Amino acid sequence: xxxxxxxxxxxxxxxxxxxxLDADLPLIRQxxxxxxxxxxxxxxxxxxxxxxxxxxTPAFAACAALNDLATAVQTQCYPDGxxxxxxxxxxxxxxxxxxxxQPEA
Amino acid sequence: MSPVDFEKKLSVLxxxxxxxxxxxxxxxxxKVNPFIKVEQASSVPQAVDKLNTGKxxxxxxxxNIPDHxxxxxxxWMRARANFNRxxxxxxxxxxxxxxxxxxxxxxxxxxxxxxxxxxxxxxxKVIAAFEKRNGLA
Numbered sequence: 001x002x003x004x005x006x007x008x009x010x011x012x013x014x015x016x017x018x019x020x021l022d023a024d025l026p027l028i029r030q031x032x033x034x035x036x037x038x039x040x041x042x043x044x045x046x047x048x049x050x051x052x053x054x055x056x057t058p059a060f061a062a063c064a065a066l067n068d069l070a071t072a073v074q075t076q077c078y079p080d081g082x083x084x085x086x087x088x089x090x091x092x093x094x095x096x097x098x099x100x101x102q103p104e105a
Numbered sequence: 106m107s108p109v110d111f112e113k114k115l116s117v118l119x120x121x122x123x124x125x126x127x128x129x130x131x132x133x134x135x136k137v138n139p140f141i142k143v144e145q146a147s148s149v150p151q152a153v154d155k156l157n158t159g160k161x162x163x164x165x166x167x168x169n170i171p172d173h174x175x176x177x178x179x180x181w182m183r184a185r186a187n188f189n190r191x192x193x194x195x196x197x198x199x200x201x202x203x204x205x206x207x208x209x210x211x212x213x214x215x216x217x218x219x220x221x222x223x224x225x226x227x228x229x230k231v232i233a234a235f236e237k238r239n240g241l242a
Contacts, residue, residue, distance in 0.1 A: 013129065016125045
């Protein structure tokens with residue numbers, strides 16, 4: 001979903017996404033380590049949806065790839081998929097932080 | 106009462122496990138109609154609780170919710186006399202026609218919206234489904 005030309009919504013969504021990243025990434029790491037395929041699939045699906053909302057294309061693609069790995073039960077590839085996601089989220093975070101640091105309208 | 110009055114009084118239940126999506130749908134609907142009442146549920150069990158305790162004119166639900174999907178909620182609603190005529194709008198990121206046709210033919214979906222969408226797209230579907238179900242179209 002696009003933000004429909006609504007900058008306030010973009011800031012609210014950025015705030016929600018940062019909160020979700022803080023909650024979901026540690027769980028995703030845990031599921032990758034434990035090869036918890038179903039939990040990894042569900043959690044990465046949820047995060048993928050949020051990343052698509054802010055048009056965070058590289059992070060979305062990394063999350064979608066990890067979700068695909070879980071769907072295909074490619075357990076040996078989970079760590080690489082996670083590394084890619086972590087890398088893209090680290091690149092995304094400064095932009096999100098910049099957005100939420102703007103004063104609310 | 107005119108359709109415009111109905112629109113102002115509409116109460117919509119938005120169901121999605123992703124908070125970002127719920128917030129966006131709420132904002133989209135309120136942008137077009139500031140009089141609309143929007144409640145949110147993050148899961149099918151929570152949606153069932155809300156339906157049992159509140160009064161909603163339309164349900165807008167993501168189709169791919171982990172554990173219990175939107176189809177589970179729709180089947181639950183259609184099996185109950187008090188909810189079987191409440192319009193159900195299916196939100197999907199999947200453009201697979203088979204899913205959509207199955208939902209229309211077998212499950213009683215009133216309309217679908219494919220992500221990404223704009224506020225007016227969503228609102229128009231909500232109003233059209235509500236008016237059709239209530240003989241206003």
